[in-house]
Amino acid sequence: xxxxxxxxxxxxxxxxxxxxxxxxxxxxxxxxxxxxxxxxxxxxxxxxxxxxxxxxxxxxxxxxxxxxxxxxxxxxxxxxxxxxxxxxxxxxxxxxxxxxxxxxxxxxxxxxxxxxxxxxxxxxxxxxxxxxxxxxxxxxxxxxxxxxxxxxxxxxxxxxxxxxxxx
Numbered sequence: 001x002x003x004x005x006x007x008x009x010x011x012x013x014x015x016x017x018x019x020x021x022x023x024x025x026x027x028x029x030x031x032x033x034x035x036x037x038x039x040x041x042x043x044x045x046x047x048x049x050x051x052x053x054x055x056x057x058x059x060x061x062x063x064x065x066x067x068x069x070x071x072x073x074x075x076x077x078x079x080x081x082x083x084x085x086x087x088x089x090x091x092x093x094x095x096x097x098x099x100x101x102x103x104x105x106x107x108x109x110x111x112x113x114x115x116x117x118x119x120x121x122x123x124x125x126x127x128x129x130x131x132x133x134x135x136x137x138x139x140x141x142x143x144x145x146x147x148x149x150x151x152x153x154x155x156x157x158x159x160x161x162x163x164x165x166x167x
Contacts, residue, residue, distance in 0.1 A: 016152040023137040026113075026147060028130040032154045034119035034162040035136070036099045038092045039128060042110070042158055042165070043102060044069040045118065052157040060086065060147055070096055075104065111139030128155075 016030045025065045025137040032039050042048045046065040054062045064078040075110040080086035091105035091112065100119050106112035134140040134149075 016155045018148045018151060020140070020144065021131075024134045026132045026140060026141055026144060027144045028132075028147065028151050030128050032126045032128060032155075032159060032162055032164055033124075035124055036119040036126045037167050038162055039158075040099045040102075040119050042161060044096075048161065048165075049077070052161045053077065053154060055153040056157065057153060058150075067160070069093060069102075085132060111135060111142065113139070113143070 002146060011023050013035075014031045016028060019027050019029075021027050042052065044067065046067050049065050049067070050062045053065075060079045062077055063080055064076070066077075067073070067075040069075075071093055073096075074090070075093065076090040078087060078088045087108075089106065089108055091107040093104045094114070095101060095103035096119065099121075102115075102117040104115050106115060111134065113134045116131045116133075118129045118131075120129070130138075130151075132143070134143065
């Protein structure tokens with residue numbers, strides 16, 4: 001039996017799908033049991049990103065998170081263990097439409113994708129669609145295993161965060 005009261009929010013029990021659309025395109029979909037405003041804020045506020053973005057099973061956390069979320073603004077996320085920073089993701093925002101769309105570059109390597117994230121709200125739930133366009137088939141091949149393994153876990157963590165934000 002669930003210890004939550006009937007009116008209390010619970011995490012959505014939704015599946016994350018990862019689909020290769022072409023040699024260079026990847027699409028990830030997930031519905032969240034929260035309004036688009038909250039899901040968008042979880043993607044754009046550094047203090048919220050730090051709470052869900054790194055898969056807990058990896059043992060790493062988001063050690064540093066800088067995000068100037070506006071067209072032309074830059075971001076930098078550094079991951080690792082407290083003792084050593086192991087990797088960084090960085091780039092710039094190309095398009096920011098509050099609560100509906102984010103587009104950014106991934107500039108940490110020559111094989112970085114352009115990511116488009118859309119938020120579509122229906123009846124208090126948000127369909128999140130993440131579309132990545134890579135410069136080559138090889139770049140997508142290198143990235144897809146991480147996406148299939150890490151994305152479902154991080155999206156489950158986002159579900160858990162959204163419950164606390166809605167509550």
